[in-house]
Amino acid sequence: MKNIDTNLENYHYRKTNIIQILQDIQSEHNYLPEKILKYVSERLKMPLSTIYSIATFYAAFSLNPRGKHLCTVCMGTACHVRGAAAILNEFERKLDIKAGETTGDMNYSLETVNCLGCCAIGPIVVYDGKYMGEFKLKDVAAVLKEKE
Template sequence: MDIQELKVKSFVTKYNKEKKALISILQNIQEEYNYLPQEALRIVSETLNIPLINIIGVATFYRAFSLEPRGKHLVTVCMGTACHVRGGPKILEEFERKLNIQAGETTKDKQFSLEIVACLGCCAIGPVVVVDGDYYAQTTIRKVGSILKKYMKIKKKNESN
């Protein structure tokens, strides 16, 4: 992936090059590139005058950031308490089996990344799964396959176009 220096710099200048905005800048970069490319972090380090090691520190401390490229579709399984007691871990295991990856990994074809989240705050409708921002309520092991299929279809559609 090409990292555009200008793009990254525009995120930094958007926050007046203030050091306190580091987390927001990283969030912007991740939104743009789907992860935090090393090159982008170097640019941030130089422009904000923060040592790279401190930036890596922040990037690895917060769960939301990824230093690895993520798949086209992001599957997030909620691991909140309410989802847990209603079978959340079994749902995660089914996703792991179906995608043949562990939580935190991306499929080889770069189509899906599987992640867990501590709680999405939709506890009443658990177990909850979010794919690319779409919420799926009261998921069951059986529903996992059909949820994934929906996004595989999108993939095929786009390819045929």
């Protein structure tokens, strides 16, 4: 909780900075733990329901623990017509999880996103923050292998 207090201090205990506060918690813990959100709600005198509402609204926040590696497949229109669905399918098959889930060994999390704003290089996959454009089906195995 000490980290949270310094985090809140950095943002002057202002309710308007809630998104930045949540982002910092997320980058520290890889997800938003319920206990910490309750603590934040008490300290900021902000209803927990409002914080929950924000945390579930943005796809960038996760309320469940995420894996070591985060793999995000863009499912925007441009990527979709270039075969994003097949790429997602391949990831799901290889990792044996559905989009939005995490593997049992907590190594991989698979997520989808609706558009990343770089449609020209689609289909696009973001792997641990690295953008990989013109992604091909065979790249799936390569990416997963490389990280092992």
